[in-house]
Amino acid sequence: MDSSSSRCASRPAPPLLLPLAAPTAPTTLSVAVIAGVKRNRISQMNFDESLNLTYDEDSLTPLVELKKPSVLVPEGCNLYWSSLNVTGPENKPTTFKEKYLTSKPKKVKQILHNVSGIAEAGKLLAIMGSSGAGKTTLLNVLTSRNLKNLDVQGTILMDGHRTNKWKIREVSAFVQQHDMFVGTLTAREHLRFMAKLRMGNQYTLKQKYDRVESVIKQMGLTNCANTPIGIPNSVKGLSCGEMKRLAFASEILTCPKILFCDEPTSGLDAFMAGHVVQALRSLADGGMTIIITIHQPSSQVYGLFHNLCLMACGRTIYLGPVEEAVPLFSRCGFPCPPYYNPADHLIRTLAVIDRDRENSLKNIAKIRDGFLKSSHGQVIAEIGKADRKSTSSYNDDSLFGSDKSFFSQEYAAGYFDQLMALGWRSWLTVIRDPILLKVRLFQVIITGLITGTVYFNTKITPETIISINGIMFNHIRNLNFMLQFPNVPVITAEMPIVLRENANGVYRTSTYFIAKNIAELPQYIVLPFIYNLIVYWMTGLYPAVLPFLFASFVTIMLLNVAISVSYAVATIFGDVAISMTVLPVFVVPIMAFGGFFIAFDTIPVYFGWLSALSYFKYAYEAFAINQWENIPVIPGCLNATSKALTSCPKTGLEVIESIDFSPDNKWFDMVVMFVMIIVLRFISYMALLFRSYKNQ
Numbered sequence: 001m002d003s004s005s006s007r008c009a010s011r012p013a014p015p016l017l018l019p020l021a022a023p024t025a026p027t028t029l030s031v032a033v034i035a036g037v038k039r040n041r042i043s044q045m046n047f048d049e050s051l052n053l054t055y056d057e058d059s060l061t062p063l064v065e066l067k068k069p070s071v072l073v074p075e076g077c078n079l080y081w082s083s084l085n086v087t088g089p090e091n092k093p094t095t096f097k098e099k100y101l102t103s104k105p106k107k108v109k110q111i112l113h114n115v116s117g118i119a120e121a122g123k124l125l126a127i128m129g130s131s132g133a134g135k136t137t138l139l140n141v142l143t144s145r146n147l148k149n150l151d152v153q154g155t156i157l158m159d160g161h162r163t164n165k166w167k168i169r170e171v172s173a174f175v176q177q178h179d180m181f182v183g184t185l186t187a188r189e190h191l192r193f194m195a196k197l198r199m200g201n202q203y204t205l206k207q208k209y210d211r212v213e214s215v216i217k218q219m220g221l222t223n224c225a226n227t228p229i230g231i232p233n234s235v236k237g238l239s240c241g242e243m244k245r246l247a248f249a250s251e252i253l254t255c256p257k258i259l260f261c262d263e264p265t266s267g268l269d270a271f272m273a274g275h276v277v278q279a280l281r282s283l284a285d286g287g288m289t290i291i292i293t294i295h296q297p298s299s300q301v302y303g304l305f306h307n308l309c310l311m312a313c314g315r316t317i318y319l320g321p322v323e324e325a326v327p328l329f330s331r332c333g334f335p336c337p338p339y340y341n342p343a344d345h346l347i348r349t350l351a352v353i354d355r356d357r358e359n360s361l362k363n364i365a366k367i368r369d370g371f372l373k374s375s376h377g378q379v380i381a382e383i384g385k386a387d388r389k390s391t392s393s394y395n396d397d398s399l400f401g402s403d404k405s406f407f408s409q410e411y412a413a414g415y416f417d418q419l420m421a422l423g424w425r426s427w428l429t430v431i432r433d434p435i436l437l438k439v440r441l442f443q444v445i446i447t448g449l450i451t452g453t454v455y456f457n458t459k460i461t462p463e464t465i466i467s468i469n470g471i472m473f474n475h476i477r478n479l480n481f482m483l484q485f486p487n488v489p490v491i492t493a494e495m496p497i498v499l500r501e502n503a504n505g506v507y508r509t510s511t512y513f514i515a516k517n518i519a520e521l522p523q524y525i526v527l528p529f530i531y532n533l534i535v536y537w538m539t540g541l542y543p544a545v546l547p548f549l550f551a552s553f554v555t556i557m558l559l560n561v562a563i564s565v566s567y568a569v570a571t572i573f574g575d576v577a578i579s580m581t582v583l584p585v586f587v588v589p590i591m592a593f594g595g596f597f598i599a600f601d602t603i604p605v606y607f608g609w610l611s612a613l614s615y616f617k618y619a620y621e622a623f624a625i626n627q628w629e630n631i632p633v634i635p636g637c638l639n640a641t642s643k644a645l646t647s648c649p650k651t652g653l654e655v656i657e658s659i660d661f662s663p664d665n666k667w668f669d670m671v672v673m674f675v676m677i678i679v680l681r682f683i684s685y686m687a688l689l690f691r692s693y694k695n696q
């Protein structure tokens with residue numbers, strides 16, 4: 001590994017507490033002492049040498065605090081979990097009542113049983129076990145994620161300190177199983193975006209970009225640094241292995257002490273998997289603490305692990321150096337056949353076979369007993385005792401002196417920097433995603449031309465009044481349906497990425513929301529303007545500059561209300577299918593009260609609220625006033641004497657009144673639409689904030 005690339009930028013963490021290599025005056029403590037249980041050194045712990053902390057016996061605070069250098073070599077930290085017990089509902093809640101109205105599940109089951117362990121600094125620890133063994137649950141507990149419905153008891157310690165979820169998040173990074181990126185960015189752009197947000201203000205932009213280049217080299221991404229990440233079925237991009245390495249690269253930019261990875265090799269072929277795990281091994285060799293869960297590693301990948309944690313039935317069956325696992329199994333009567341992948345052998349031996357359940361459990365118990373008698377087993381047993389003296393549970397946020405909450409989280413980048421970086425990313429997405437801009441532009445131009453051709457140069461006559469009103473109402477309706485519905489999948493597709501980045505403490509929900517709104521605004525000004533430009537002049541609406549500009553303003557406001565509705569629905573319902581089903585339920589009735597299909601005098605009182613919410617009505621009214629207020633005479637109506645034309649409006653103002661609109665409402669309508677935009681965007685922001693909060 002390139003040594004310069006293994007150097008990491010320091011993070012805005014509290015002063016660095018480094019374990020001392022050589023203990024001096026006070027006591028040298030073992031793992032059990034860390035929890036204040038016992039003060040004797042456990043010998044022969046070849047994977048526990050870095051426990052030589054020097055402590056003040058009373059306060060258990062490390063005595064020496066080293067000054068934080070400007071550039072750090074990642075030193076990792078030892079992570080301990082002691083007597084973790086996790087219980088969850090026997091059946092996952094499915095009905096509304098079970099989910100929201102029942103406080104406690106009827107039946108609970110124990111998922112993790114007194115699980116203890118250690119992940120050492122500078123070592124790659126792989127958690128393995130058959131399906132349902134509890135690997136993901138353990139990783140979720142260690143990272144404090146996805147713990148909904150679960151009751152977690154136990155203690156987690158970092159370098160001798162009890163810790164809580166905020167502290168763990170501060171010093172660690174989590175690469176989840178499924179990669180999520182904004183696919184229109186290139187790998188380098190994505191890393192630069194992350195560097196701007198995660199590396200803090202103590203670094204110049206150049207230093208952040210230098211760090212990006214070194215991480216690109218370190219993760220072997222040089223050849224694909226300028227390749228778009230990719231959007232399935234739309235933009236061709238990185239391979240799965242490159243994507244996974246990019247996920248690591250994003251997380252190690254700030255040089256976390258601990259890196260968690262859930263199934264880093266899933267979906268990769270053996271060759272790619274080897275590359276990915278080799279990258280993790282290099283990070284561990286550089287000093288980081290790495291914890292991964294993994295299924296079926298090849299023997300080559302297996303050989304890259306330093307330590308192995310084997311789980312079965314929610315229990316730790318083995319935790320120690322990888323090379324000692326197979327000998328332990330042999331001693332317990334389960335030798336690995338020659339030329340057999342040791343990982344396969346271990347997992348097969350620990351699998352619970354339904355038709356031979358009793359025997360399987362007996363075998364597992366035998367191996368566990370063998371392990372507990374070994375020196376490594378004793379270390380784990382001692383770690384398990386660390387929890388006994390603790391009175392507060394892991395979920396107690398006051399542990400480790402942290403009183404942070406979702407709303408008082410600290411971010412590496414300031415508010416303005418977050419806005420700028422997020423605005424930049426949203427803007428690149430808007431201009432690069434073919435569906436977002438090119439297709440929409442094409443759609444607007446074609447629809448505008450077709451509408452313009454159908455109503456081409458409509459002259460004002462008594463017979464065409466209804467057609468001219470139709471042009472204006474269609475104008476509004478077309479624009480609404482053309483852009484409102486396609487916007488829903490755009491929001492819902494990006495939401496999981498935003499929620500994940502938010503949960504990782506990269507930026508605030510508010511900065512994302514404001515930046516996205518600002519970055520998207522230009523297209524929601526330009527597109528309606530182009531549409532109006534085509535339709536207004538082709539259909540022959542009142543030919544003057546100011547009325548044209550006002551009509552453009554009406555269409556821009558209308559479209560922005562429509563987009564705000566799609567924002568609100570998408571963020572409230574979250575799922576594209578549900579949102580697309582709900583949206584017409586709201587929009588279609590509201591359109592019926594727009595004024596073209598209904599006389600306002602005939603609307604029953606109990607539907608008054610629907611009429612008041614009809615943004616179509618406000619846009620149509622403003623548009624109609626703008627058109628007809630400039631027409632002093634309707635040719636053919638002024639001197640009409642025939643019976644057929646007795647109800648013929650003689651002036652533009654009479655046309656406005658004939659459709660129950662008030663000529664004074666032109667600016668009032670604009671104000672109402674503006675207020676609607678603000679209220680709807682606020683609602684969608686609150687919905688997104690709530691989702692972010694629930695996702696923590």
Ligand SMILES: Nc1ncnc2c1ncn2[C@@H]1O[C@H](COP(=O)(O)OP(=O)(O)OP(=O)(O)O)[C@@H](O)[C@H]1O
Pocket residue numbers: 088089090091092111129130131132133134135136137138148149150
């Ligand atoms: N939130 C939850 N509510 C109820 N049961 C749960 C919950 N999370 C996990 N479980 C149960 O806990 C057990 C262990 O699940 P876990 O996902 O940790 O296993 P795993 O070893 O990661 O399996 P796999 O390799 O298949 O992902 C399973 O029986 C699972 O159904």
